[in-house]
Amino acid sequence: MDQSPEFDLSQEPESADPQDAYERGHGPYQPHEPGYGLDQPGYSPYEDEIPDPQTRMLAIKNAKAYLLKTSTKSGLNLYDHFANILTKILDEQPTNTVDIIENISKDVKWAQFQKKMDTLCDEHLVPPTFEASEKYKALFIKEDGEEEHEELEEEMGQPSLPNVMETAFYFEQAGIGLSKDESYYIFLALKNLINLQPIQTCRFWGKILGLEMNYIIAEVQLQEGEEEEEIGEEGEEIVEEGEKEMGEAEEDEQKEQEAEPPKSTYKPPPEIPKEANGTGTNKYVYFVCNEPGTPWVKLPPVTPAQIVCARKIKKFFTGWLNSPVVSFPPFPGNEANYLRAQIARISAGTHVSPTGFYQFENEDEEDDEGADTYEENPEFEPPPVAEMVESLATWAHHVKGILKQGRCVWINPSQKSEENEEEEEEEEEGEEQQEERGPPLLTLISEDEGMKDIPAWTAQASTDLIPQYSVAILQSNRWPGAYAFASGRKFENIYFGWGHKYSPESHTPALPPPAQAEFPSGPGITETIDPTVEEEMAFKAAQEEALAEDEEGEDEEEEDD
Amino acid sequence: MEAQSLPAALALVAGGGVGLSPERRAALGASLPLVQRDYRFERVWFWGCIQGLRGAYYIAEGLGPDRAAPRCRLYSLNCLDWSLLTPATKEMLALAEQVKGRFQGDPSFEYNLSEINAEAAARLMESGKEPVMKEEARLIATIEQIDREVGIVPRGAFVKTPLGSVHENRHFEGLSLVEAKKLSSYFHFTEPVNLKNKTLLEKANLDPSIDFLDSLEHDIPRGSWSIQLEKGGTVVVLRSLLWLGLTFYHVPMTKQFGYVYFGTGEKNLDLPFML
Numbered sequence: 001m002d003q004s005p006e007f008d009l010s011q012e013p014e015s016a017d018p019q020d021a022y023e024r025g026h027g028p029y030q031p032h033e034p035g036y037g038l039d040q041p042g043y044s045p046y047e048d049e050i051p052d053p054q055t056r057m058l059a060i061k062n063a064k065a066y067l068l069k070t071s072t073k074s075g076l077n078l079y080d081h082f083a084n085i086l087t088k089i090l091d092e093q094p095t096n097t098v099d100i101i102e103n104i105s106k107d108v109k110w111a112q113f114q115k116k117m118d119t120l121c122d123e124h125l126v127p128p129t130f131e132a133s134e135k136y137k138a139l140f141i142k143e144d145g146e147e148e149h150e151e152l153e154e155e156m157g158q159p160s161l162p163n164v165m166e167t168a169f170y171f172e173q174a175g176i177g178l179s180k181d182e183s184y185y186i187f188l189a190l191k192n193l194i195n196l197q198p199i200q201t202c203r204f205w206g207k208i209l210g211l212e213m214n215y216i217i218a219e220v221q222l223q224e225g226e227e228e229e230e231i232g233e234e235g236e237e238i239v240e241e242g243e244k245e246m247g248e249a250e251e252d253e254q255k256e257q258e259a260e261p262p263k264s265t266y267k268p269p270p271e272i273p274k275e276a277n278g279t280g281t282n283k284y285v286y287f288v289c290n291e292p293g294t295p296w297v298k299l300p301p302v303t304p305a306q307i308v309c310a311r312k313i314k315k316f317f318t319g320w321l322n323s324p325v326v327s328f329p330p331f332p333g334n335e336a337n338y339l340r341a342q343i344a345r346i347s348a349g350t351h352v353s354p355t356g357f358y359q360f361e362n363e364d365e366e367d368d369e370g371a372d373t374y375e376e377n378p379e380f381e382p383p384p385v386a387e388m389v390e391s392l393a394t395w396a397h398h399v400k401g402i403l404k405q406g407r408c409v410w411i412n413p414s415q416k417s418e419e420n421e422e423e424e425e426e427e428e429e430g431e432e433q434q435e436e437r438g439p440p441l442l443t444l445i446s447e448d449e450g451m452k453d454i455p456a457w458t459a460q461a462s463t464d465l466i467p468q469y470s471v472a473i474l475q476s477n478r479w480p481g482a483y484a485f486a487s488g489r490k491f492e493n494i495y496f497g498w499g500h501k502y503s504p505e506s507h508t509p510a511l512p513p514p515a516q517a518e519f520p521s522g523p524g525i526t527e528t529i530d531p532t533v534e535e536e537m538a539f540k541a542a543q544e545e546a547l548a549e550d551e552e553g554e555d556e557e558e559e560d561d
Numbered sequence: 562m563e564a565q566s567l568p569a570a571l572a573l574v575a576g577g578g579v580g581l582s583p584e585r586r587a588a589l590g591a592s593l594p595l596v597q598r599d600y601r602f603e604r605v606w607f608w609g610c611i612q613g614l615r616g617a618y619y620i621a622e623g624l625g626p627d628r629a630a631p632r633c634r635l636y637s638l639n640c641l642d643w644s645l646l647t648p649a650t651k652e653m654l655a656l657a658e659q660v661k662g663r664f665q666g667d668p669s670f671e672y673n674l675s676e677i678n679a680e681a682a683a684r685l686m687e688s689g690k691e692p693v694m695k696e697e698a699r700l701i702a703t704i705e706q707i708d709r710e711v712g713i714v715p716r717g718a719f720v721k722t723p724l725g726s727v728h729e730n731r732h733f734e735g736l737s738l739v740e741a742k743k744l745s746s747y748f749h750f751t752e753p754v755n756l757k758n759k760t761l762l763e764k765a766n767l768d769p770s771i772d773f774l775d776s777l778e779h780d781i782p783r784g785s786w787s788i789q790l791e792k793g794g795t796v797v798v799l800r801s802l803l804w805l806g807l808t809f810y811h812v813p814m815t816k817q818f819g820y821v822y823f824g825t826g827e828k829n830l831d832l833p834f835m836l
Binding site: 129132172173174175176177178179180181182206207209210211212213214314315316452453454455458462463465475477480481496497498500504506507509 | 572573575576577578579580581582583584585612614615661662663784787789792794795800802805825830831834835836
C-alpha cells in the first residue's frame with residue numbers, strides 16, 4: 001500500500017474488527033483500496049452464482065453462519081478465532097506480520113487451551129489421618145471368642161491387666177503422663193497383647209521418644225512353658241553353628257596340606273554369657289510398639305556385651321527397630337538391642353518401691369544369688385506421704401543393679417574358656433578379674449550416690465494445698481524421665497523420656513585404641529649397611545690370599561711327604 | 562502457647578510425657594488473665610516450666626501490640642504469684658552459657674563464679690560486687706537463649722506490616738499436611754540472621770510480608786529437629802533435640818499452634834554425638 005498507516009486508520013475507525021467497519025458503513029471504496037469495484041454488478045466474486053442483491057445478503061449471512069460454526073474437536077469457531085487473531089495483531093503490531101501469521105494463529109489457539117486446564121481436578125489424596133483412625137478403632141473391637149478365652153484363663157491363672165488409667169491418674173497429680181486418649185489406647189493395646197501372647201504379668205513400662213517414631217514399652221513375664229521353648233530354639237541355633245564349625249575344620253585340614261601363612265595366635269577375650277531368661281537383667285520380657293494399634297514386637301534378651309557398650313555410647317533412637325546403631329565402640333546389635341539395653345539399665349537404676357513392701361523369701365542373705373527373688377510383704381504398713389517425701393530411706397530398689405561386667409550376678413569368664421581350650425596351655429591370658437559385688441537387692445535409695453552436688457533423687461508431694469490426698473512423687477536425676485509415685489499401698493514406676501542417662505559433664509566418646517607397638521629392634525634384626533665396592537674387593541682379595549696360602553701349605557706338605 | 566487455649570494445647574503436647582498437674586492448670590487458668598490485666602498485655606503466652614532440683618519455675622510471656630518486640634517475662638514458683646524478670650543482657654548470656662548443671666529451684670541461689678569463669682569474677686570484684694551469679698539471672702538468660710534458638714512459629718502465622726511491626730495473620734488458615742512435614746515451613750520467632758545471606762534467586766520467591774524470619778531448614782547441626790505426625794496426621798509435633806523438652810505443636814489446616822518448654826533448662830551439647 002502506498003498510503004501511510006495513519007491514512008488507513010482514518011478510513012477505518014478505531015475498532016480493530018473489520019467486520020464492524022463493514023457493518024457500520026465503510027463508505028464508498030476508493031480506487032486504491034482492494035475491493036474497489038466489487039460491489040459493481042459483474043465484479044463480485046460470486047457474480048456468476050448470485051446475481052440478486054437480496055440473495056447476496058443471504059449469502060453473506062450464510063457465510064457468516066458458516067464461520068461461526070463450532071468445531072466438534074476443539075470447540076472453537078473460525079469467526080472468533082479470526083477475531084482474536086486480528087485483535088492480537090492490532091494490539092501488538094508486530095513487524096512483518098504476514099510472515100508470522102501462522103505462528104500467531106497457533107499462539108492464539110494455545111492461549112485458548114490454557115484456561116481449559118483449570119477444569120482438571122487434583123487427585124483426591126487420602127490423608128493418613130484416616131488410616132490411623134482405623135487402627136485406633138480396631139483397638140476397641142471386642143473379640144468374639146471371649147467366652148472360650150475366659151475358661152482357659154481360669155485354668156491357667158488369670159494374667160493381670162494393669163489398671164493403666166488408675167496409674168495415669170496418680171501420675172497426672174504430679175503433671176506426668178500422656179493425654180487421656182493415648183493412655184486409654186495403650187490400655188486397650190495391652191489388653192490385646194495379653195490376649196495374643198501367653199503372659200503371666202504385664203505392666204506399662206513407659207514411653208521412649210525417638211526421632212521419627214516413639215516406642216511404647218510393656219514389661220511382661222511370660223508363662224513358664226513359653227520361655228523354655230525359646231531356650232530350645234537357641235540351643236538348636238548353637239548346634240547348627242557347631243556343625244558348621246565342623247565342616248569348616250575339615251576344609252581347614254585340606255587346606256593345611258597346601259602352603260598357608262601362619263595363623264595368628266590372637267584369641268579374643270572370652271564372651272561373657274548372657275543371663276538366663278527369668279533372672280537378672282533378663283528377668284522380664286519387653287514388648288514394644290510404635291503406636292497403640294500397631295503390632296507388638298518382642299525385644300530380644302540383652303547380653304552383657306550390649307550393656308557394657310551401651311554405657312559408652314549415647315545415641316538417639318530413630319523409631320525403627322532394625323536400624324543400625326553406628327557408634328564407637330561399635331555396638332553389637334541394632335536399635336532393638338540398644339533399646340533393650342537401655343531399658344535394662346533404666347529398670348536397674350530407677351525401679352523403686354516403698355521400703356518393706358517387698359521382702360526376701362528366706363531371711364538368710366548368705367548368697368547374693370539367692371536374693372534374686374522377693375515377694376510381697378503382707379504385713380507392710382505404708383508410711384504417711386509426708387514421711388515418704390522427706391526421707392529417701394522409705395524407698396528401696398527392687399531390681400538388682402547391673403555390675404560393671406554387664407550382668408547382675410558376676411561370672412568368672414575364665415571358667416568357661418577352659419572348655420574351649422584344646423591346645424592352649426597358657427592360662428595367663430585369662431585375666432584375673434576380681435569378683436564384683438553389687439549392692440544387695442532391696443537397698444534403700446538414700447544410699448544412691450549423687451553426681452557432684454546433685455542428689456540422685458528428688459522427692460516431692462503432688463500438692464501442698466490438700467495434704468491429705470497428696471501423692472508422694474519421686475523423680476530420678478540420674479535418669480531424667482524416670483518417675484515413681486506412692487500413695488498408701490499403691491505405687492508404680494514409669495519412664496517418659498529419650499532413654500539417656502544424665503551426666504553433668506559432656507559426653508566424651510571412647511578414644512580409639514593406641515596404635516600397636518612395633519617389634520622391638522635389637523641387634524638381631526637391625527639392618528647393617530651394605531659393604532661398599534672397595535670393601536668387597538678387599539675382602540675378595542683377602543679370601544684369595546688365604547686360599548693361595550692354604551694351597552701352598554698343602555703343596556709344601558705334599559712335597560714333604 | 563496461648564493462655565486461652567491452654568487446656569487443648571496441653572493435651573496435644575502430652576506425647577512427651579511431661580505436663581502440668583490439674584492443680585497447676587487450674588491455678589494458671591486463674592492467674593494468667595490477672596497477669597494480662599495487671600500488666601496490660603495484649604497476649605499472654607504460657608512459656609513452660611523449668612524443673613529445678615528442689616522446685617520448678619513456671620514462666621509466662623506477655624506480648625504487646627508488636628509481637629516481635631522484646632517480650633516481658635514473668636516467673637512463678639506456684640503458678641499463682643508472678644514476678645517480672647528483667648530483660649537479658651549480653652553479660653548475663655555469656656556467663657549463663659558457662660554455668661553447667663541443673664537449676665536448683667531457688668531463685669536466690671548463688672553460683673560461685675570464681676569456679677566457673679575467673680575473669681568475670683575478677684571483674685565483678687573490681688567493681689565492688691560479689692563474684693556470684695544469681696540463679697534468677699541464669700534463668701533469664703536461659704529463657705532468652707531458648708526463645709532465640711528454638712522458639713518457632715509456622716510460616717504465614719505472622720505478618721510484618723510496612724511500618725515494621727508484626728501482627729498475627731488473620732488469614733492464616735494453617736499449614737497443609739504436605740507443608741507441615743517440611744522444616745522450611747517453620748520460622749524462628751526472633752531476629753533473622755540468615756535472611757540477608759540468601760541468594761537473589763531465593764529472595765525472589767519470598768513474600769516480604771510473610772517471609773521475614775529465618776526458617777528451620779539451615780539450622781546447625783542438621784537434624785536437630787524431630788518432626789512427628791501424631792494420631793495419624795491430626796497433630797504435627799516438632800521436638801527440639803538441642804534443648805530437650807521444647808515441644809511445638811500445630812494442627813494442620815487450623816489456626817492452632819504453639820510451643821512450650823518442659824525440661825531441665827540445660828542445652829544438649831552432646832547432640833552431634835547422638836545423631
